[in-house]
Every structure is written in structure tokens, then in C-alpha cells.
Amino acid sequence: MTEAHDFAAEAARVLAEKTGIEKHDIALILGSGWGGAAELLGEEIASVPAAEIPGFSGHAVAGHHAVHRSFRTPNGRTVLALGARQHFYQSRDASTVAHAVRMAAAAGCTQFVVTNGCGSVNRDFVPGTVVLLKDHINFTSATPLEGATFVDMTQTYTPRLRDLAHTIDADLPEGVYMQFTGPQYETPAEVRMAAILGADLVGMSTALESIAAREAGMEILGLSLVTNLAAGFGGETLDHQEVLDAGAAAAPRISRLLAEIVKVM
Template identity: 65%
Template sequence: MSEREHDPFVLAAEAASAIAEQTGVDRHDTALVLGSGWGEAADLLGETTHALPADGIPGFHAPAVVGHVGTIRSVVTPTGRRILVLGARTHFYEGRGVRAVVHGVRTAAAAGCGTLVLTNGCGGLNEDWTPGTPVLISDHLNLTAASPLEGATFVDLTDLYSRRLRDLAREVDPSLEEGVYAQFTGPHYETPAEVRYAKTIGADLVGMSTALEAIAARHAGMEVFGISLVTNLAAGISPVPLSHDEVIDAGQAAGPRISRLLADIVDRV
């Protein structure tokens, strides 16, 4: 393959072009990546005018995780804004490489999105955050030993997760708390020792997504808003063994409430 065919930004531009061609929408304003528990939010944002199979768009793949949908949706809000809903998240542990993990983010930027909303289901390190608690992400710890940036690409991450957008979220729900999210590689859950380590170095939340995507979004010039759903207490804190079924169940139980919350927040973004 040529160098051009290897270029992840060329692939993102091709994906954005395919989305524009198949939807008839030249430009989107905001992108959403919907993680475990957050899927219902898309239906509350406005009218879904197009739902595209993700694996039919260059660079995208069918989701590998139960609970994630495999579509890319174009939603028009009552005010006429266009939302690109990315339901086909590629996780680092799938082994497709970091470029694949952040392809959706780069596609959203190429499609015109100036704001990226990242959501996830995660483990909580604060015992007061019971399963079903939404928590704003104020910062992250990237514990994957990887970066979506290649070569001498130096990007300031000081204010990666927008304070402005967190303040807007608190206008919707003043009770929202915030914390630092630590991305581990997965797919195994963290050990109790790893959870203690994460807490010691400043984490409040642990999961397997989000940080790499946020870095790519900042590089692309997007404003980033992150919000986690605590689906379980982390290992060593939880009194029961961890399981993906627990994550799914917590997401389903909290789904209507947090989806309404997210839709109301996105309406202000």
C-alpha cells in the first residue's frame, strides 16, 4: 500500500466523505460516542434521519462488545443542529491498533464536528458513587502505554476535558460530581492491587476506553466533554466478583435517567 493509503487522516476523510454521501448531510456539529448504558440518549436528541451500518464506512468495524450498537447515526435536533452518533467504538484490547481506536474521533473531526462527547461505563473507586451514578470526567490517566499521536506531535492536554462544558452540565444537574478517569488496556478487569495503585496516583474511575479518544480529539482541535456511568465498584472495593453482566444490568437500570441527562446536556453544548 502507498503512504497515502496508510495515512489515518486520509482514511478519516474518506469515512467522513462516505457519511456525507450516504446521509446527504455535508457537515455535522457535535459527535457522541455512546458507551455502556448511554445508548438511549441518541433517541432523545432529536430525529434520526439516517442510521448507517458502521462496517460499511471506511475504517469502521462491527462492535466487539455486547451492549454496543453497530451503527453511525445522523440526528437533527429541534434547533437544526446535526449530531453524529458513533455507536461502533473500537476498544484498545481488540488488537486493531491505536489508529483504529481513534478512527471514529478523527472521522467526526473530518465531518466538521467541533465538539466531542465521550461516555463510558466504568468502575468506581469512591464508595459513595453507587452503580448508576453519572460522574463528569475532569482529567484522565492514560495507563495504556500508548498514544494516538505519532512522531514529533506535541499537544498540550492541560485542559483536555472542557471546564466550560462541565459547567454547562452542572446547569442541567448541579449535583453532578467529577473525577479523574484511568484507562487500563483490558479486556480483563483490574486487580485489587491495580485499583489501589490507580487510586494512589489520583484516579477516581477506571475503565477501558475514552483517554486515547480524548487525546486524538484535542489534537484534531475539538472541545471534549466526558462523562462516566459508574456501573460497579472496582475490584477490591466491590463486595462481589466483577462481571460484564453486572455492567450491562447497571447500564440498563440507569439508562432512561442518564440518557435524559445527557440529551439535556448536549442540547446546551
């Protein structure tokens, strides 16, 4: 076990102490537009400021919240909604990005749901579309893994969970997400490259987190909300407010969808 894993285990110990919950079942990262799903999961049974847990700070990017919250679903499962998402562009450290996922695994979570707001390079996926991830391209040139840690990424996004999501919404399209480093948005040339490489969606999160979850042996479900058409596919310019506005408009619909999926996991 690496130093990063030891640190995550310590964070999980403090989380259990502060929440009074010995074991969580499902970990959830709520990206831009997805935050409202937490309120629909079930009874909130604990909440702790992320800054009180080792490895986290109170800082959060607009659209994210620096609080870890625990919920109990109607079927008795305990969900950990992870706040203070740490993006790669904030630290340039993949291990820091993976810390929340590793803490969740150490806290007992065996399933990981990762969501994001993203740009679309597929003209069939217009703003407001929810896309079920079937694969990703890690274009950050980084990994949270250390040494000879050979993790199979063949089925990163668990087919069983994708099938389960389709029982809630049979019309959910599937796509490939490509993580760039950010924080700048992609250029039109980079977007054309992404499409050539097989991406449908582009963004600044998710892939590194999913690698860490695969290393931990967790089942993974990935959901992307298309908040904008990527550069060269839509308007002349892009800005973060556009992402927030699109997320806010779609929030009630996608929150219900996500909560319904999590409740049957």
C-alpha cells in the same frame, strides 16, 4: 497529515455520501448504559451501518451498536452518534481506536461527547452515579499521536462544557478516569494503585479517544456511569453482565441527562 488522518477523511467523505449530510456539528460516543440517549436528541435524519464506512466493521461489543446515526437537535445542530466503538483491547492499535473521532472531526464536528460505563475506586461514587470527567490518566502505554505531535492536555475536558453540564444538573460530581488496556478487569492491587495515582474511576476506553479529539482541536465533554465498584471495593468477583445490568437500570435517567446537555451545546 498522516495516513491515519487521510483514511479518516476518506471515511468522512463516504459518511457524507451515505447520510446525505455534508457537515455534522457534535460527535457522540455512547458507552455502556448510554445508548438510549440517542432517541431523545431530536429527529433522526440518517442511519448507516458502520461496516459500510471505511475503517469500521460490523462487530460490536455487547452493549454497543454497529450503526452510525445522525440526529437534528431542536436548536438545529446535527449530532453524529458513532456506533461500533473500537476498544484498544480489540486491536491493540491506538490509531484504530481514534478512527471514529478523527472521522467525526473530518466530518465537521467541533465538539465531542464521550461516555462510558466504569468501575469506581472512590467510595462516594456508588453504582448508578454519573460522574463528569475533569481529567484522565492514560495507563495504556499507547497514544494515537505519531511523531513530534505535541498536544496540550492541560484542559482535556473543556471547562466551558463542564460548566454547561452543571447548568443541567448542578449536583454532577467531577472525577478522574483511568484507562487500562483490558479486556481483563483490574486486580485489587491495580485498583489500589489507581486510587493512589489520583483516579476515581477505572475503565477500558475514553482516554485514547480524548487524546485524538484534543489533537483535532475539538471541545470535549466526558461523562462516566459507575456500573460497579472496582475490584477490592465491592463484591468478590466482576463480570460484564454486571456492567450491562447496571447500565440498563440507569439508562432512562442518564439518557435524559445526556440528551438535555447535548441539546444546549
